Amino acid sequence: MGYFNAIFLIIAFLALVLRCTETLSEDVPLVFDYYKETCPLAENIVRRHVAIALVRDPRMAASLLRLHFHDCFVMGCDASVLLDSSEGIVSEKQAGPNLNSLRGYEVIDEIKYYLEESCPYKVSCADILAIAARDAVELRGGPRWEVLLGRRDSLEASLSGANQLIPAPNSSLETLIANFEQHGLDVGDLVALSGSHTMGKARCLSFRQRIYDDFKYSREHNDKYKRYTTFRRMLRSMCPESGKDHKLAPLDHLTPAKFDNHYFLNILEGKGLLGSDTVLVTQDHEGEILKQVWAYASDEELFFASFAKSMVKMGNINVLTGDQGQIRRNCRFVST
Numbered sequence: 027m028g029y030f031n032a033i034f035l036i037i038a039f040l041a042l043v044l045r046c047t048e049t050l051s052e053d054v055p056l057v058f059d060y061y062k063e064t065c066p067l068a069e070n071i072v073r074r075h076v077a078i079a080l081v082r083d084p085r086m087a088a089s090l091l092r093l094h095f096h097d098c099f100v101m102g103c104d105a106s107v108l109l110d111s112s113e114g115i116v117s118e119k120q121a122g123p124n125l126n127s128l129r130g131y132e133v134i135d136e137i138k139y140y141l142e143e144s145c146p147y148k149v150s151c152a153d154i155l156a157i158a159a160r161d162a163v164e165l166r167g168g169p170r171w172e173v174l175l176g177r178r179d180s181l182e183a184s185l186s187g188a189n190q191l192i193p194a195p196n197s198s199l200e201t202l203i204a205n206f207e208q209h210g211l212d213v214g215d216l217v218a219l220s221g222s223h224t225m226g227k228a229r230c231l232s233f234r235q236r237i238y239d240d241f242k243y244s245r246e247h248n249d250k251y252k253r254y255t256t257f258r259r260m261l262r263s264m265c266p267e268s269g270k271d272h273k274l275a276p277l278d279h280l281t282p283a284k285f286d287n288h289y290f291l292n293i294l295e296g297k298g299l300l301g302s303d304t305v306l307v308t309q310d311h312e313g314e315i316l317k318q319v320w321a322y323a324s325d326e327e328l329f330f331a332s333f334a335k336s337m338v339k340m341g342n343i344n345v346l347t348g349d350q351g352q353i354r355r356n357c358r359f360v361s362t
């Protein structure tokens with residue numbers, strides 16, 4: 027055996043060993059009863075404090091749901107979104123999609139505080155986000171699902187990831203589909219999860235382009251144009267072409283505080299608030315999405331079942347498990 031062959035074999039062997047250890051630590055799956063021994067009351071504690079937060083501020087349900095989404099779409103569901111800027115960390119909170127928009131950080135702090143009192147150093151911030159999102163949906167009348175647990179918290183944040191990986195409200199359908207695909211989610215997940223916009227609010231900044239860009243809309247959606255005109259006039263009167271960037275409009279004008287299937291009725295009527303809501307019904311070439319939208323609009327149970335399934339899928343994106351990452355003591359800082 028030649029010298030180079032030997033070197034090659036050693037390198038191949040090392041690569042194999044590395045691969046094995048990598049897969050070993052990646053392969054620990056999330057489970058339903060992860061805290062059974064270490065913090066049996068974890069889910070009750072989260073739920074109680076989510077409920078209290080919703081009494082103080084009804085919109086918080088929407089905000090907590092969105093927090094989990096923005097966490098999962100940047101480096102996976104690892105609570106990277108909760109890190110404040112500090113030595114070596116540039117916070118994702120400053121990213122375009124999050125700044126002056128993402129909310130609920132204090133509620134997570136509060137939940138973490140009570141969890142640390144009951145079972146110090148056991149429950150990850152990433153799991154808190156997943157449980158809080160589920161409870162927020164359920165407490166607003168939406169479905170309940172079992173949350174898979176055992177996520178660990180990241181040691182870093184990614185500002186550039188937050189700027190690039192969270193979909194923009196003026197994206198084309200094609201861009202939205204590609205974005206979700208990048209995270210392992212398919213078109214069905216995109217439609218079901220977009221149903222989240224059945225609660226909460228958006229700023230004029232997020233939908234101004236859509237309400238002042240009516241030529242494109244009227245051409246693509248002629249039949250619904252009349253009804254859309256009244257809706258658009260109302261939105262234009264609250265959001266002028268410039269200024270009032272941070273004024274808020276409900277994402278679901280019918281029942282803004284409830285988790286129901288009205289989102290799908292809205293977009294069928296041309297009354298989706300965001301451009302990304304509208305394109306689901308205006309740019310669907312194969313008719314596949316429209317069929318799903320109709321099904322959800324006419325069958326809330328079906329929407330709830332799909333939504334729950336897609337949330338579990340989203341909650342699995344690139345999770346850290348086993349001995350990866352850490353359990354943070356304070357969700358805003360990496361523990362040392």
Ligand code: HEM
Pocket residue numbers: 085087088089090091092095126127128129193194195196197202216219220222223225226227228229230231232277300302
């Ligand atoms: C399909 C791509 C998506 C786009 C382009 C998008 C974009 C947006 C935008 C621009 C806002 C308003 C932000 C503001 O003006 O401050 C918003 C709000 C919201 N989004 Fe999405 N979103 C998408 C998908 C999702 C998903 C998958 C979820 C949850 C699983 C979600 C949950 C929410 C909620 C609940 C709100 C209201 C938050 C509040 O009131 O605090 N969105 N979204």
Ligand SMILES: *[C@@H]1O[C@H](CO)[C@@H](O)[C@H](O)[C@H]1NC(C)=O
Pocket residue numbers: 194196197198
């Ligand atoms: C979407 O909005 C952003 C920020 O306002 C803008 O820079 C971008 O050009 C817009 N993209 C499209 C496709 O209109």
